[in-house]
Amino acid sequence: MTEKHYLKRLLPSSLLGRSLLIIVTPLVLLQVISAIIFFESHWDKVSLRLARGLAGDIAAIVELLRRDPGPKSRSEVFKVASVHMSIWATLKEGEILPNTPPVATNRLDEILIKAISEAVHKPFQIDTRTRERRVSVEIQLAEGVLRILTPRKRLFSSTTYVFVMWMVGISMILFGVATIFMRNQVKPIRRLARAADDFGMGRMERKFKPEGATEVRKAASAFIDMRERIRRHISQRTEMLAGVSHDLRTPLTRMKLQLEMAGGDVGGVAELKEDVAEMEHMLGGYLAFARGEGEEAPKLASLTGLLNEVAAQAKRKGGAVDLHVEGEIIGALRGAAFRRCLTNLIENAMRYAEHVTVRAGRRGGAVEIVIDDDGSGIPEDMREEVFKPFFRLESSRNPETGGVGLGLTIARDVVRAHGGDIKLSDSPNGGLRVILRLPL
Ligand SMILES: Nc1ncnc2c1ncn2[C@@H]1O[C@H](COP(=O)(O)OP(=O)(O)OP(=O)(O)O)[C@@H](O)[C@H]1O
Ligand SMILES: [Mg+2]
Numbered sequence: 001m002t003e004k005h006y007l008k009r010l011l012p013s014s015l016l017g018r019s020l021l022i023i024v025t026p027l028v029l030l031q032v033i034s035a036i037i038f039f040e041s042h043w044d045k046v047s048l049r050l051a052r053g054l055a056g057d058i059a060a061i062v063e064l065l066r067r068d069p070g071p072k073s074r075s076e077v078f079k080v081a082s083v084h085m086s087i088w089a090t091l092k093e094g095e096i097l098p099n100t101p102p103v104a105t106n107r108l109d110e111i112l113i114k115a116i117s118e119a120v121h122k123p124f125q126i127d128t129r130t131r132e133r134r135v136s137v138e139i140q141l142a143e144g145v146l147r148i149l150t151p152r153k154r155l156f157s158s159t160t161y162v163f164v165m166w167m168v169g170i171s172m173i174l175f176g177v178a179t180i181f182m183r184n185q186v187k188p189i190r191r192l193a194r195a196a197d198d199f200g201m202g203r204m205e206r207k208f209k210p211e212g213a214t215e216v217r218k219a220a221s222a223f224i225d226m227r228e229r230i231r232r233h234i235s236q237r238t239e240m241l242a243g244v245s246h247d248l249r250t251p252l253t254r255m256k257l258q259l260e261m262a263g264g265d266v267g268g269v270a271e272l273k274e275d276v277a278e279m280e281h282m283l284g285g286y287l288a289f290a291r292g293e294g295e296e297a298p299k300l301a302s303l304t305g306l307l308n309e310v311a312a313q314a315k316r317k318g319g320a321v322d323l324h325v326e327g328e329i330i331g332a333l334r335g336a337a338f339r340r341c342l343t344n345l346i347e348n349a350m351r352y353a354e355h356v357t358v359r360a361g362r363r364g365g366a367v368e369i370v371i372d373d374d375g376s377g378i379p380e381d382m383r384e385e386v387f388k389p390f391f392r393l394e395s396s397r398n399p400e401t402g403g404v405g406l407g408l409t410i411a412r413d414v415v416r417a418h419g420g421d422i423k424l425s426d427s428p429n430g431g432l433r434v435i436l437r438l439p440l
Contacts, residue, residue: 016179016186023178031167038163047108050155051115054137057085058148059119062139065091069143086151093144102126112137112155128152188212192220199227201419242290245283252279285404288340289389298332298418303367303440306335307360310342319350326361331440333418341414342369344407345434349373351403353431366420367440375431383424387412 012018064077074091081087102125104110109128116124116137123140130136135155137148188211195208210220256276262269304325311323349356353375360369378386378393385391392405408422415422420438427433 014186015189016182019182019185020175020178023182024175027171027174031171035164035167044107044111047111047155048115051112052119054087054112054150054154055115055119057081057087058116058137058139061087061089061148062120062122062141062146065141065146086154088149090147091141091144092147095145097123097125097138097140097145099123100125105129108155185213185216188216188220192216192223195220196223197419201417238290241286245286245290249280249283252276252283256280282404285406289406289410296334296337298334300330301333301335303329303331303333303338303360306333306339307342307358307369310339310346311358313343314346314350314356317350319346320355321346321350322355322357324357324359329360329362329367329440331367331438333440334414337414337417341411341436344411345371345436348407349375349432349434352376355429357429363437365439367436367438369436369438371434371436372427372429373431374427374429377426377430377432378424386424387422 012021061077061081065074068074078089081089102109102113102116104113105128109126112126112128112135116126120139125138127136127138133152134149135152137150139146139148191208191211195206198206208220208224210217210224212220256273259269259273259276304327307323307325311321314321346356346358349371353373355374357372358369359372360367362368382393386393387408389409390405392403412422415436415438418438418440420436423435423437425433425435
């Protein structure tokens, strides 16, 4: 489980990173495999062939020296060797090599030792390390030690380096080309995500048109269609609600006038008046709700200022509101809508409790507004319900506490349109705690 997590964290999370990984992994694997095959077979074979060539030359020199050991022919042989074989030979007369087998420190040494042992059946030592560009071989002859010096190039196939460099170079070019292409493929997906985000947060949309691969294009045009459908749906709903509320107002006003004319002392008129007043209040709420959906563009504004204004307004209405704001909070806000949201929440607290405490501040990349009160709170199983339109916990018709049941619905709508969310919990003050979280 932990290993899986570790691997997940190690792997790139972005589409670009992942697709590059998909391209690069087989590329690197292919390279490693071909490098192994190359070193295992080709490089070994070529090196052995080169070593055998040198060993053959050495064997020829040894054989010529054996046939005619005189100093004159020796110098002739050495001359030919230096001119035609790139071998500088010297004979150290009377010297004796240590009686130990030649030591190999790398694969090249091993190959060289193998080739010389096959060609020259005499004790010998090799030294491939002392000199950078030369290899020396010492062979024990009867008259002394024959020292052979030859360029390392005779043994070393330089194509190895060239091959590896080509592989690395080509894969880097491929990687670069893949990055450029993949980035272009990922771009339209990023744009789609941004457009969806903008729509969800109710931001002004940038121009967005389907582009990129067929699938991405399809997803983009599906998104555009969906966006249009949702917009149409919202505006139909809003228009209907506004229309109904508006149309009902006229007969209601008429009723109110008729009731006024009927006089206040006739039985039941007082109750009827109360009902009409409540209906008017409700219609006001519906209209406000419908208008709240209107297109208000977000503007940079001070949340601190807005909170101060709302709190001051509540105090004027006789509420006990304590406000604590940490620093100046500025963000893209739909001023009117957000003011309505805050007013709704604080009015609720004032209506259903005595004291209200509002605190606001930045908490890890988001702005948090916490509204606490000391009222009766909302039972846990009702905390989702109360956000539903027209849902009220109490059925009182008391105009003092009687609301429409839209306050929290509107508040959540507004907060969500800003890309945030609203949650309810228990307040340490004994009542309800409302937590607003906004990515400002
Ligand atoms: N601070 C609170 N303490 C206790 N109950 C609350 C609080 N806020 C809301 N409620 C409960 O949640 C219900 C829904 O609240 P909401 O604000 O949506 O409607 P409302 O206040 O009844 O009407 P209005 O549309 O006029 O605001 C309320 O009827 C009330 O019962
Ligand atoms: Mg309310």
